[in-house]
Amino acid sequence: MTVVERVDRLEAYRQIRELAARYGRDLDARAMDDLLELYVPEIRDRLRDVLVPALRRVQITILHVGTHVIDFVDEDNATGSVYCHAEVQNAEHMWISQAIHYGDRYTRRDGRWYFARARRHELFYGAEHGVRPNGLPLADWPENDTGTGTVPMRWESWQAFWGTGLHQPT
Amino acid sequence: MAPEAADEALESRLARLEAVEEIRQLVSRYALALDSRDVDVLVSLFVPDVEVHDGTRGRAALAEWFDPVLRPYRTTFHLIGNHVIDFVDEDHAIGAVYCRPEHEVDELWIVMPLVYDDRYERRDGHWYFKSRRPHAFYAADVLEHPLQVEGRFHFPGNPFMTRATMPERTATWERFWA
Numbered sequence A: 001m002t003v004v005e006r007v008d009r010l011e012a013y014r015q016i017r018e019l020a021a022r023y024g025r026d027l028d029a030r031a032m033d034d035l036l037e038l039y040v041p042e043i044r045d046r047l048r049d050v051l052v053p054a055l056r057r058v059q060i061t062i063l064h065v066g067t068h069v070i071d072f073v074d075e076d077n078a079t080g081s082v083y084c085h086a087e088v089q090n091a092e093h094m095w096i097s098q099a100i101h102y103g104d105r106y107t108r109r110d111g112r113w114y115f116a117r118a119r120r121h122e123l124f125y126g127a128e129h130g131v132r133p134n135g136l137p138l139a140d141w142p143e144n145d146t147g148t149g150t151v152p153m154r155w156e157s158w159q160a161f162w163g164t165g166l167h168q169p170t
Numbered sequence B: 001m002a003p004e005a006a007d008e009a010l011e012s013r014l015a016r017l018e019a020v021e022e023i024r025q026l027v028s029r030y031a032l033a034l035d036s037r038d039v040d041v042l043v044s045l046f047v048p049d050v051e052v053h054d055g056t057r058g059r060a061a062l063a064e065w066f067d068p069v070l071r072p073y074r075t076t077f078h079l080i081g082n083h084v085i086d087f088v089d090e091d092h093a094i095g096a097v098y099c100r101p102e103h104e105v106d107e108l109w110i111v112m113p114l115v116y117d118d119r120y121e122r123r124d125g126h127w128y129f130k131s132r133r134p135h136a137f138y139a140a141d142v143l144e145h146p147l148q149v150e151g152r153f154h155f156p157g158n159p160f161m162t163r164a165t166m167p168e169r170t171a172t173w174e175r176f177w178a
Helices: A003-028 A032-036 A041-056 A156-162 B003-035 B039-044 B059-069 B171-177
Strands: A058-074 A077-090 A095-109 A112-115 A120-128 B076-089 B092-105 B108-111 B114-123 B126-136
Touching: A003 A032, A003 A058, A003 A077, A003 A095, A003 A112, A003 B003, A032 A041, A041 A058, A058 B003, A077 B003, A077 B076, A156 B039, B003 B039, B003 B076, B003 B092, B003 B114, B003 B126, B039 B059, B092 B126
Parallel strands: none
Antiparallel strands: A058 A077, A058 B076, A077 A095, A095 A112, A095 A120, B076 B092, B092 B108, B092 B114, B114 B126
């Protein structure tokens, strides 16, 4: 890689990490214009129509982003996995903890990185404050904001490890 | 500075920035590989001749060691936070990573805030874990009070993590209260 390519890559890491952090900050503040600007322009209107009603169904949200794996496909495209621990005040004024995995695609346009599509939002679990997440019924998010999610059970490596394709080891 | 020296200085600054990114990726990849039980990816993050906790060596041995360690719980969620990286030289670094993992242990949901005591090493231009040593602040069910748990540690059936040693194990903590 040339020096310029290497610097590009370093900037890409920083910008992509910031996308995840900005998403949290902007969503929690309901800064919808800022939030939508994190996405490629052609999907912003469609996303606004989805996100605004969804965010009107909850009150306070606290998206604490952590673990972030970034894999580059080429110089302009990357995929990512982001963990988030969320606290959410829902419409029934319950206080909910959620462990979330976002499956992301990122793309670079005119030197700037964006989410290339709506983020794939997957729950490990959602549980009301004071409730253990063990064995809750399936959340089927966004149908319900509490319950058992789809990861890690969905992951092939998980199924291969337990050798059963099932959640429960035999 | 002569042009060659300037190039060399720039190269080493660039390599340092790349090292930081690679090391940051290492710790996130570790968490994801662990939670998805992808043992192949997990061991690929370590140097090929990694020294395993039981005294054996190599990635295959590490994979064998990990297997029983990763089975006493089902769903896990390793949320990474604070990450301090200190370079020893251009091929070696040490690090501290905070993590707040959650574990489904039968009917319990165990939370175990911990700090990883890491050593990183560059081999053939890429960074790997030389070693990882987790030290727990506490382990307790999500509905338990951490101070009402004996020894601040309640994690039934964990063959690897058996007690809470943070922050008392740090020399600075000892000195502060002396």
